[in-house]
Amino acid sequence: MQHDLITIDSEAWDALAAAAADPSQPFRYLTLASLGRCQFPEARTVVLRSAKSATRVLEFHTDTRSPKWQELQDNGNTTILGYSDVLKLQLRLRGEIDLAPPGSPEADRVWSRLPPHTRATYQGGPPGDELPPEGAPAAHAPMSAPEETGRDRFGVLSFKALSLDWCRLERNNSLRARFSYGPSGELNGASWVSP
């Protein structure tokens, strides 16, 4: 395997790890694409919470009352897309999502480390539910429910990457490479592809 390709793969995962640790870094906000109801392709922005290059696992948190929780239970096939306008870099990962539901050891472990303001985001109504037409914005104000209410709705999404499509845009000189990962996360394929 070419040395420069190995370096590109390694730097891509370093960038993901940096984003998980620091909200100001590129790739903090990623797109999660999945299959919705009636086989409609869905996509939404998610916040990267953890990135482990050794196992090729990305972690996201979600309210389990959101449509995406149900969708991912039905079909865990997922594309994760990141684009940085600053770096002119696109990272496109294909893989599968595992769900850790409320009350599972994994969800409880993660919940126990969340700061209060993050826990509070799980105290509102079910995401996507229609609100009364008048005075609606006020209904978004912080709830007075006990902080622990959110625990019953808190789920962890673990995305296991099987491949990475890396693309750096540059006028007339873009570069693109594709990487594949084995079951333990080892890099087992890398090649340049036409951008």
Place this chain on the structure above:
Amino acid sequence: MQHDLITIDSEAWDALAAAAADPSQPFRYLTLASLGRCQFPEARTVVLRSAKSATRVLEFHTDTRSPKWQELQDNGNTTILGYSDVLKLQLRLRGEIDLAPPGSPEADRVWSRLPPHTRATYQGGPPGDELPPEGAPAAHAPMSAPEETGRDRFGVLSFKALSLDWCRLERNNSLRARFSYGPSGELNGASWVSP
């Protein structure tokens, strides 16, 4: 329909039009999610080329040798996602894609207005094709093919929005609203939803 919701919808489409006109604006780079082969959800970054609020149509350009062209021919159901970290705003549009293939009046019309450096991006090998392992980056250098070569691979994607999910993130006070559009692009539904 509430006045503030009508304003939010109108401002969202103004932002899309601004991005189509100016590469430095938020929402210039959007995610296009579609159904890939074997019903796998696919997502990639696309450049917004035009946004018409009257008809709710967004325009994108693509190399028709790319996998997404084939995928969208098979199934035009699409989610377009935009996220601006500066505005803390997510725009999530659902709709359908129409394809104008190479040689169609629409593709020819758009091609005739493209600057030479943009035309040049359609002169390389088929997007996603594997390149020889050695010296690959050099293979990405501009081709010496005549500029008009690209015309035979140039397609236009017209996305017609049926709904918009608008979400502004703010710590403990996020706002979210949903809009639906009629066949002529008229706003025919708007409501606040739980964020």
